[in-house]
């Protein structure tokens with residue numbers, strides 16, 4: 743069985759990591775799939791997806807702050823749109839991930855959450871989710 747869903751996320755500022763774990767968990771629950779895999783894909787070139795700690799929000803803030811230091815939004819890039827820093831951060835973070843489903847639940851580590859990484863917001867973003875597996 744395969745279930746396809748799209749999430750819409752409105753990001754609040756230029757650079758932020760948003761915890762979308764509960765949204766993804768809800769889709770998995772609604773799919774009725776008990777054993778399988780959940781594919782998550784972000785169809786953007788200045789937003790990305792990653793897994794990291796969601797217990798302490800300071801971790802997400804530190805990632806954004808350090809990425810800003812590492813790849814500042816400066817002139818001098820060839821791309822004329824002024825958002826090359828966001829494109830580079832997106833490539834470093836990645837556009838997709840897979841999480842296993844067991845017993846009807848996403849299998850994440852205790853401290854792990856699924857984060858939508860916005861690097862050129864605020865914008866309306868899409869997250870494509872495909873849940874594959876067996877349902878009773």
Ligand code: ZN
Nearest residue numbers: 821823825826
């Ligand atoms: Zn661009």
